[in-house]
Amino acid sequence: MGCLRWGAVTIDHDAGEPVWQQMVRVIRDMITSGEVPKGKLLPSVRTLAQRYEVSDGTVKHALAELRQEGLVETVNGRGVYVR
Amino acid sequence: MGCLRWGAVTIDHDAGEPVWQQMVRVIRDMITSGEVPKGKLLPSVRTLAQRYEVSDGTVKHALAELRQEGLVETVNGRGVYVR
DNA sequence: ATTGATTTGTTCGTATGTATT
DNA sequence: TAATACATACGAACAAATCAA
Numbered sequence: 001m002g003c004l005r006w007g008a009v010t011i012d013h014d015a016g017e018p019v020w021q022q023m024v025r026v027i028r029d030m031i032t033s034g035e036v037p038k039g040k041l042l043p044s045v046r047t048l049a050q051r052y053e054v055s056d057g058t059v060k061h062a063l064a065e066l067r068q069e070g071l072v073e074t075v076n077g078r079g080v081y082v083r
Numbered sequence: 084m085g086c087l088r089w090g091a092v093t094i095d096h097d098a099g100e101p102v103w104q105q106m107v108r109v110i111r112d113m114i115t116s117g118e119v120p121k122g123k124l125l126p127s128v129r130t131l132a133q134r135y136e137v138s139d140g141t142v143k144h145a146l147a148e149l150r151q152e153g154l155v156e157t158v159n160g161r162g163v164y165v166r
Numbered sequence: 167a168t169t170g171a172t173t174t175g176t177t178c179g180t181a182t183g184t185a186t187t
Numbered sequence: 188t189a190a191t192a193c194a195t196a197c198g199a200a201c202a203a204a205t206c207a208a
Binding site: 013019055057058076 | 194195196197198199203204205206
Protein backbone atom coordinates (compact mmCIF):
# COMPACT_ATOMS: atom_id res chain seq x y z
CA MET A 1 0.00 0.00 0.00
CA GLY A 2 1.40 3.26 -1.15
CA CYS A 3 1.43 6.57 0.52
CA LEU A 4 -1.24 9.18 -0.19
CA ARG A 5 0.33 12.54 -0.71
CA TRP A 6 -1.44 15.64 0.46
CA GLY A 7 -3.85 16.94 -2.10
CA ALA A 8 -4.03 13.58 -3.85
CA VAL A 9 -7.70 13.68 -3.01
CA THR A 10 -9.74 16.83 -3.43
CA ILE A 11 -13.14 17.92 -2.26
CA ASP A 12 -15.84 18.71 -4.77
CA HIS A 13 -18.28 21.23 -3.39
CA ASP A 14 -20.59 20.76 -6.32
CA ALA A 15 -20.82 17.00 -6.07
CA GLY A 16 -24.10 15.58 -4.94
CA GLU A 17 -22.34 13.94 -2.01
CA PRO A 18 -22.09 16.15 1.08
CA VAL A 19 -18.68 17.65 1.77
CA TRP A 20 -18.53 16.20 5.26
CA GLN A 21 -19.02 12.69 3.84
CA GLN A 22 -16.25 13.28 1.35
CA MET A 23 -14.07 14.33 4.27
CA VAL A 24 -14.93 11.11 6.07
CA ARG A 25 -13.59 9.22 3.09
CA VAL A 26 -10.50 11.42 2.83
CA ILE A 27 -9.57 10.82 6.45
CA ARG A 28 -10.40 7.15 6.23
CA ASP A 29 -8.08 6.88 3.25
CA MET A 30 -5.30 8.57 5.21
CA ILE A 31 -5.62 5.76 7.70
CA THR A 32 -6.12 2.77 5.46
CA SER A 33 -3.33 3.89 3.16
CA GLY A 34 -0.96 3.87 6.09
CA GLU A 35 -0.17 7.55 5.83
CA VAL A 36 -1.19 7.86 9.46
CA PRO A 37 -0.28 4.67 11.35
CA LYS A 38 -2.14 3.30 14.32
CA GLY A 39 -1.58 5.34 17.47
CA LYS A 40 -0.46 8.39 15.56
CA LEU A 41 -2.04 11.81 15.47
CA LEU A 42 -4.04 13.06 12.54
CA PRO A 43 -3.33 16.55 11.27
CA SER A 44 -5.19 19.15 13.31
CA VAL A 45 -8.69 20.23 12.42
CA ARG A 46 -7.39 23.58 11.32
CA THR A 47 -4.75 22.01 9.12
CA LEU A 48 -7.22 19.69 7.46
CA ALA A 49 -9.69 22.51 6.94
CA GLN A 50 -7.08 24.68 5.25
CA ARG A 51 -5.61 21.83 3.26
CA TYR A 52 -8.94 20.75 1.78
CA GLU A 53 -10.52 24.18 1.69
CA VAL A 54 -13.47 23.30 3.85
CA SER A 55 -14.71 24.85 7.04
CA ASP A 56 -13.71 24.08 10.57
CA GLY A 57 -17.12 22.65 11.35
CA THR A 58 -17.13 20.35 8.37
CA VAL A 59 -13.90 18.66 9.47
CA LYS A 60 -15.25 18.31 12.99
CA HIS A 61 -18.41 16.81 11.59
CA ALA A 62 -16.39 14.21 9.71
CA LEU A 63 -14.24 13.44 12.73
CA ALA A 64 -17.30 13.03 14.92
CA GLU A 65 -18.57 10.43 12.49
CA LEU A 66 -15.28 8.51 12.48
CA ARG A 67 -15.11 8.71 16.26
CA GLN A 68 -18.54 7.19 16.52
CA GLU A 69 -17.41 4.41 14.22
CA GLY A 70 -14.51 3.78 16.56
CA LEU A 71 -11.90 4.50 13.93
CA VAL A 72 -10.33 7.41 15.74
CA GLU A 73 -10.08 8.58 19.31
CA THR A 74 -9.86 12.10 20.65
CA VAL A 75 -7.81 13.51 23.49
CA ASN A 76 -8.84 17.05 24.29
CA GLY A 77 -6.00 19.49 23.93
CA ARG A 78 -3.88 16.94 22.08
CA GLY A 79 -5.53 15.81 18.92
CA VAL A 80 -7.15 12.90 17.18
CA TYR A 81 -5.47 9.50 17.30
CA VAL A 82 -5.86 6.56 14.96
CA ARG A 83 -7.21 3.49 16.70
CA MET B 84 -46.41 27.09 38.48
CA GLY B 85 -45.39 23.52 38.02
CA CYS B 86 -42.44 22.11 36.22
CA LEU B 87 -42.72 21.04 32.59
CA ARG B 88 -41.07 17.71 32.09
CA TRP B 89 -39.26 16.98 28.88
CA GLY B 90 -41.60 15.69 26.30
CA ALA B 91 -44.61 17.04 28.15
CA VAL B 92 -45.24 19.03 24.99
CA THR B 93 -44.85 17.46 21.60
CA ILE B 94 -44.65 18.83 18.11
CA ASP B 95 -47.30 17.93 15.59
CA HIS B 96 -45.89 18.05 12.09
CA ASP B 97 -49.32 17.55 10.62
CA ALA B 98 -50.98 20.38 12.48
CA GLY B 99 -51.96 23.40 10.48
CA GLU B 100 -49.75 25.56 12.69
CA PRO B 101 -46.14 25.84 11.50
CA VAL B 102 -43.64 23.79 13.44
CA TRP B 103 -41.47 26.79 14.23
CA GLN B 104 -44.44 28.52 15.88
CA GLN B 105 -45.11 25.44 17.96
CA MET B 106 -41.47 25.57 19.01
CA VAL B 107 -41.88 29.19 20.04
CA ARG B 108 -44.64 28.11 22.37
CA VAL B 109 -42.64 25.15 23.68
CA ILE B 110 -39.67 27.31 24.59
CA ARG B 111 -41.87 30.03 26.00
CA ASP B 112 -43.49 27.44 28.24
CA MET B 113 -40.08 26.28 29.43
CA ILE B 114 -39.51 29.81 30.64
CA THR B 115 -42.89 30.73 32.04
CA SER B 116 -43.16 27.41 33.84
CA GLY B 117 -39.93 28.17 35.64
CA GLU B 118 -38.11 25.18 34.21
CA VAL B 119 -35.44 27.55 32.98
CA PRO B 120 -35.06 30.48 35.41
CA LYS B 121 -34.02 33.97 34.45
CA GLY B 122 -30.33 34.21 33.63
CA LYS B 123 -30.02 30.53 32.92
CA LEU B 124 -29.10 28.83 29.68
CA LEU B 125 -31.64 27.12 27.51
CA PRO B 126 -30.79 23.68 26.19
CA SER B 127 -28.67 23.93 23.07
CA VAL B 128 -30.19 24.21 19.64
CA ARG B 129 -29.03 20.72 18.85
CA THR B 130 -30.50 19.31 22.04
CA LEU B 131 -33.84 20.95 21.43
CA ALA B 132 -33.89 19.78 17.83
CA GLN B 133 -33.22 16.18 18.83
CA ARG B 134 -35.61 16.28 21.77
CA TYR B 135 -38.54 17.54 19.73
CA GLU B 136 -37.58 15.86 16.49
CA VAL B 137 -37.39 18.99 14.43
CA SER B 138 -34.57 20.39 12.37
CA ASP B 139 -31.76 22.58 13.50
CA GLY B 140 -33.04 25.48 11.45
CA THR B 141 -36.53 25.26 12.86
CA VAL B 142 -35.26 25.67 16.43
CA LYS B 143 -33.14 28.60 15.33
CA HIS B 144 -36.14 30.14 13.67
CA ALA B 145 -38.11 29.90 16.90
CA LEU B 146 -35.23 31.32 18.92
CA ALA B 147 -34.87 34.23 16.51
CA GLU B 148 -38.50 35.06 17.13
CA LEU B 149 -38.11 34.94 20.91
CA ARG B 150 -34.94 36.99 20.68
CA GLN B 151 -36.74 39.66 18.75
CA GLU B 152 -39.42 39.68 21.41
CA GLY B 153 -36.71 40.27 23.99
CA LEU B 154 -37.45 37.06 25.86
CA VAL B 155 -34.05 35.50 25.35
CA GLU B 156 -30.55 36.72 24.69
CA THR B 157 -27.73 35.04 22.81
CA VAL B 158 -24.03 34.91 23.57
CA ASN B 159 -22.09 33.46 20.69
CA GLY B 160 -20.15 30.36 21.68
CA ARG B 161 -22.09 30.03 24.92
CA GLY B 162 -25.75 29.66 24.33
CA VAL B 163 -29.13 31.30 24.74
CA TYR B 164 -29.99 32.92 28.05
CA VAL B 165 -33.38 33.70 29.54
CA ARG B 166 -33.92 37.41 30.08
C1' DA C 167 3.71 29.04 39.21
C1' DT C 168 2.31 31.79 34.87
C1' DT C 169 1.81 32.67 30.49
C1' DG C 170 0.93 31.88 25.72
C1' DA C 171 0.03 28.83 21.82
C1' DT C 172 -2.39 24.86 20.12
C1' DT C 173 -6.09 21.66 20.07
C1' DT C 174 -10.72 19.71 20.48
C1' DG C 175 -15.67 20.11 21.47
C1' DT C 176 -19.62 22.93 21.61
C1' DT C 177 -22.16 26.92 20.86
C1' DC C 178 -24.88 30.14 17.79
C1' DG C 179 -26.02 33.22 13.39
C1' DT C 180 -26.30 33.16 8.69
C1' DA C 181 -26.69 31.48 4.04
C1' DT C 182 -27.72 28.13 0.44
C1' DG C 183 -30.15 24.35 -2.05
C1' DT C 184 -33.97 21.23 -2.29
C1' DA C 185 -38.54 19.57 -1.53
C1' DT C 186 -43.16 20.26 -0.14
C1' DT C 187 -47.35 22.70 0.52
C1' DT D 188 -45.60 32.48 -5.83
C1' DA D 189 -44.60 32.35 -1.13
C1' DA D 190 -44.02 30.07 3.26
C1' DT D 191 -42.42 26.15 5.47
C1' DA D 192 -38.99 22.52 6.68
C1' DC D 193 -34.84 20.02 6.28
C1' DA D 194 -29.90 19.19 5.40
C1' DT D 195 -25.89 21.20 4.51
C1' DA D 196 -22.01 24.52 4.93
C1' DC D 197 -19.50 28.38 6.56
C1' DG D 198 -17.79 31.61 10.01
C1' DA D 199 -17.04 33.01 14.56
C1' DA D 200 -16.74 32.64 19.43
C1' DC D 201 -16.11 30.32 23.95
C1' DA D 202 -14.43 26.80 27.44
C1' DA D 203 -11.34 23.30 28.76
C1' DA D 204 -7.26 20.54 28.20
C1' DT D 205 -2.48 20.10 26.87
C1' DC D 206 2.18 21.46 26.38
C1' DA D 207 6.30 24.27 26.22
C1' DA D 208 8.94 28.22 27.55
